[in-house]
Amino acid sequence: MKQRITTIQGFAILVNTIAPSAVLQMPAHIVSVTKQDAWLTVLFSMVVGLVYAYVVGRICLLSNGKPLMEWLESRFGKAVALVIAIMLCGYYFMVATSVVRQFTNYVHEQLLNTTPILAIALVIVLVSVYAVWQGIEAMGRMHFIVLLFGCVLMGLNFLLLWSYYDWSNFLPIFEMPPERHLSAVLIPAGWLSEISAVLFLLPYFKKNIQAARAALWATLLSGSMILVTVVMIIAVFGVKIVNALSYPSFAALGIVEVGKFMERIDVFLLTAWMASMFAKVSIFLFIFFQLLSFIFGIRKKTSPLTALAVSAFISASSIYSWPRNSNFIEYIFTSLSAYLLVNNYALFLLIWGGLRLFKKKSDDVQGGAAT
Amino acid sequence: MIVRRTTSIVLFLLLSGTMLTGCWSRVELxxxxxxxxxxxxxxxxxxxxxxxxxxxxxxxxxxxxxxxxxxxxxxxxxxxxxxxxxxxxxxxxxxxxxxxxxxxxxxxxxxxxxxxxxxxxxxxxxxxxxxxxxxxxxxxxxxxxxxxxxxxxxxxxxxxxxxxxxxxxxxxxxxxxxxxxxxxxxxxxxxxxxxxxxxxxxxxxxxxxxxxxxxxxxxxxxxxxxxxxxxxxxxxxxxxSRKDALGVAYMRDAINKSLVTVACPDGSGNNSSISIGSSSTNQRPSLIDGNLKVKLEVKAEGTLVQSDCKSLDLYKTDVIQQIEKAAEKEIASCILSGWQSLQKLKADAVGFAGLAHRTYRKEWRNWQKDWDAEFARIQIEPAVSVTLSNVGLSNQSLNVDKLREGKK
Incomplete structure (x- = not known):
């Protein structure tokens, strides 16, 4: 029986595809460029992200209900579909690898200092592969719970920090020139473009319109989560010290003290964030396995041996690709951000153009497509 | 087949479990x-x-x-x-x-x-x-x-x-x-x-x-x-000094609670103490000949906690106002003393630089090049308002001689 996910589950999966790593390091980067106007930068990037999500939604509506690559194969032919699959497979492999590294770095630096990073990476990937192994329905349920948990705790932490906020930290407004915003918008807009992952979830929605809606709402919520994080760290720390902190969003929560009996309540949000990082890695691996199966023509469910091999490969790649953390940070704010922009914006806009240019075949029309 | 699958899953879970113990990073009390x-x-x-x-x-x-x-x-x-x-x-x-x-x-x-x-x-x-x-x-x-x-x-x-x-x-x-x-x-x-x-x-x-x-x-x-x-x-x-630091705290709007001791208005040489329960300071900047001037509007509310004055009817508004004026003068004196000390040290512990940046963006571009020089030119004007909302459980300074004589 074909597995299905609801709109809300799809929405949760998509938010978890973007938000967990975005709230970790991106706010500090944006604040370093546009200072107290960083919240404006996030708003601008949300507009760009929503326009892109709308375009992705339009592609969703054109779908015939088959998996993305099979659908593209039926429209563009096998050769073109294969080239697209190889490009996307490379992209999702690289993104999955960098997400695992980002997650591993944080856990290693903040929690498990003496545990070898390869062990941490391996556990992250194995848990995520196990989630993928359970199928999209189980992932949908898991993503929904993780998102709900995360949103509640994020809201709670935002309120607990209320007495630490200094709203004058946002003054003077509009101090940064437009070109600073333009350069700062590129990175969050690039990360929000990960919404294109919805195209790989298309066959699991009952109707295509559900996928389009999920994409729009997920972009909105992900952008809002980045916005809340940026507002929170500026209100607590101001703009000067944020540049010196690797993880200002968690550092802000680390200062909360409730009376004399409770401190370091960031551990609660950290728990939710770790769960969402597992969720994030799982969705990238899910897409990666889909593309791998298409490229090699594998029709059966991925064998445990293949899953373990892929896990080992991704773990090792995430650890050994960047010998130093400084290399990795440089990579995510330069090469990876550019790759996100090129792959998501350029490639999917080309696919959209192609789909509109190449005429539909009669058997492509799906009941939900026109809805 | 089922047995093999179950065995694989159990083995997998057990192996995964070995990595979850955190044995490298374990901490024993x-x-x-x-x-x-x-x-x-x-x-x-x-x-x-x-x-x-x-x-x-x-x-x-x-x-x-x-x-x-x-x-x-x-x-x-x-x-x-x-x-x-x-x-x-x-x-x-x-x-x-x-x-x-x-x-x-x-x-x-x-x-x-x-x-x-x-x-x-x-x-x-x-x-x-x-x-x-x-x-x-x-x-x-x-x-x-x-x-x-x-x-x-x-x-x-x-x-x-x-x-x-x-x-x-x-x-x-x-x-x-x-x-x-x-x-x-x-x-x-x-x-x-x-x-x-x-x-x-x-x-x-x-x-x-x-x-x-x-x-x-x-x-x-x-x-x-x-x-x-x-x-x-x-x-x-x-x-x-502690007095100067208190003045700076008033300027920075960093008063939680405090105590002000003032001389009695009757000229007896004795003192009264007012517990400041809440205080807020509004920093109002303005430009005078291109230089910053900051009006510090302090609004404090307090309770009389001790009065050693000879004869005071604390139910009379003019008496309360006299005490309030004395408290205002004392707080303003703390503020001015703290400000002079900070200017002498050329240290902007009040945070006027941030105020200048937020309020006068254009001027701030020049000021920030030599903030110390600009800081030395800043003038402040404390405007303190104290409200003595409560005089405690007695309406007069306790004097047993007067009580015995039946005088008020």
């Missing part, structure tokens, strides 16, 4: 030296870091400072190194346990260390996850280690006691701020690049580092909070 306070001194180019380590077996039993046993609840030792972390690491040469800083409540910095620069201290606390940025920072004149060696009355762990003193003072007197490490970093990284830190010192004759001192009701020495150290661009530049 009996391997930790829980640090309750740290101090930092300089010796030439080297750093001397002292640790006040809690002895769990002593504090877990009995009552009183000695815990019912004969041992001290804490032990203090120092290590030396070219950097603070190197000095920390040298603790492994003498301590059977690994230093654990999660419960470190205070860091005491010697005046010499503060005058030579605090950047390395901030660096250590913001870089390493084991050092918490919520630790209270204090400065002491002379060597800081002696503060850690001092035992305290009532509070069994001195580091914890120092933090409590600092918190209670900041909540009730507001003259000296309670400054956490991240707040210090924020203040020094702000446009004004200045901060205040409370001073802690030993008052009395000799150090109370021996438990035998607790056999008496009076200790030969005790820890007390003193002045406020003024830090500018990571270096200490001077001290503010």
């Amino acid at each position: 009996n391997e930790l030296a829980i640090t309750s306070a740290t101090s930092i001194d300089r010796d030439g180019d080297d750093w001397i870091v002292s640790f006040q380590v809690v002895i769990p077996s002593t504090i877990s039993s009995g009552i009183g400072i000695t815990g019912g046993g004969g041992g001290s609840p804490v032990i203090v030792y120092s290590t030396k190194g070219k950097t603070i972390r190197e000095a920390n690491m040298h603790s492994v040469y003498e301590s059977p346990r690994r230093l654990y800083f999660a419960h470190n409540r205070v860091i005491v910095i010697s005046e010499e260390t503060a005058r030579r620069g605090l950047n390395p201290v901030l660096e250590v606390y913001l870089r390493n996850p084991d050092a918490r940025e919520t630790v209270d920072v204090l400065v002491t004149a002379g060597k800081s280690r002696k503060i850690l060696e001092q035992m305290m009355q009532i509070q069994r762990i001195p580091g914890d006691g120092i933090r409590e003193i600092n918190t209670i003072e900041a909540e009730n007197s507001s003259a000296l701020p309670e400054v956490k490490m991240y707040e210090l970093a924020m203040n020094l990284a702000s446009d004004s690049a200045s901060a205040l830190l409370p001073e802690i010192y030993l008052s009395g004759t000799k150090e109370t580092s021996s438990l035998s001192a607790f056999e008496n009701t009076t200790l030969p020495s005790k820890l007390r909070l003193g002045r406020a150290a003024v830090i500018k661009k990571d270096k200490m530049v001077g001290w503010l």
Whole structure:
């Protein structure tokens, strides 16, 4: 029986595809460029992200209900579909690898200092592969719970920090020139473009319109989560010290003290964030396995041996690709951000153009497509 | 087939479980030296870091400072190194346990260390996850280690006691701020690049580092909070008296509660005390001949807690207004005194640079090039308004002679 996910589950999966790593390091980067106007930068990037999500939604509506690559194969032919699959497979492999590294770095630096990073990476990937192994329905349920948990705790932490906020930290407004915003918008807009992952979830929605809606709402919520994080760290720390902190969003929560009996309540949000990082890695691996199966023509469910091999490969790649953390940070704010922009914006806009240019075949029309 | 599949899953889960134990990063309580306070001194180019380590077996039993046993609840030792972390690491040469800083409540910095620069201290606390940025920072004149060696009355762990003193003072007197490490970093990284830190010192004759001192009701020495150290661009530049520090707190709108003592309006030479329950300061900047002028509108509300005046009818509005005026004058005097001291030290601990940046963006571009010069030209105008909302449970100054005579 074909597995299905609801709109809300799809929405949760998509938010978890973007938000967990975005709230970790991106706010500090944006604040370093546009200072107290960083919240404006996030708003601008949300507009760009929503326009892109709308375009992705339009592609969703054109779908015939088959998996993305099979659908593209039926429209563009096998050769073109294969080239697209190889490009996307490379992209999702690289993104999955960098997400695992980002997650591993944080856990290693903040929690498990003496545990070898390869062990941490391996556990992250194995848990995520196990989630993928359970199928999209189980992932949908898991993503929904993780998102709900995360949103509640994020809201709670935002309120607990209320007495630490200094709203004058946002003054003077509009101090940064437009070109600073333009350069700062590129990175969050690039990360929000990960919404294109919805195209790989298309066959699991009952109707295509559900996928389009999920994409729009997920972009909105992900952008809002980045916005809340940026507002929170500026209100607590101001703009000067944020540049010196690797993880200002968690550092802000680390200062909360409730009376004399409770401190370091960031551990609660950290728990939710770790769960969402597992969720994030799982969705990238899910897409990666889909593309791998298409490229090699594998029709059966991925064998445990293949899953373990892929896990080992991704773990090792995430650890050994960047010998130093400084290399990795440089990579995510330069090469990876550019790759996100090129792959998501350029490639999917080309696919959209192609789909509109190449005429539909009669058997492509799906009941939900026109809805 | 099912058996094979189940076996594989069970094996997989068991193998995964081995990685979830955190056995590399495990922390056993009996391997930790829980640090309750740290101090930092300089010796030439080297750093001397002292640790006040809690002895769990002593504090877990009995009552009183000695815990019912004969041992001290804490032990203090120092290590030396070219950097603070190197000095920390040298603790492994003498301590059977690994230093654990999660419960470190205070860091005491010697005046010499503060005058030579605090950047390395901030660096250590913001870089390493084991050092918490919520630790209270204090400065002491002379060597800081002696503060850690001092035992305290009532509070069994001195580091914890120092933090409590600092918190209670900041909540009730507001003259000296309670400054956490991240707040210090924020203040020094702000446009004004200045901060205040409370001073802690030993008052009395000799150090109370021996438990035998607790056999008496009076200790030969005790820890007390003193002045406020003024830090500018990571270096200490001077001290503010407690009165000046209170004035600065009024300017910064950092008053939680406070007490003002004023001379009686009847000219008797006696005093009255007003407990300030709430206070807010509105900084209103303006430009006078291209220079900044700040009107400080202080609105405070208080309760009369003592009046030693000869004859005052506290139900009369004009009498209350006289006391209010005297309190306003006293607060304005604190503010002006604090301001003059800050201008003398050229340290913008009030945060006027941020105010100038927020309000006069165009002028700020020029001012920030030489803020010290602009800071020296700033004029302030305190406008204090005190409302004596409550006079307590008596409507007159208590004088038994008058009561006996039946006079009011």
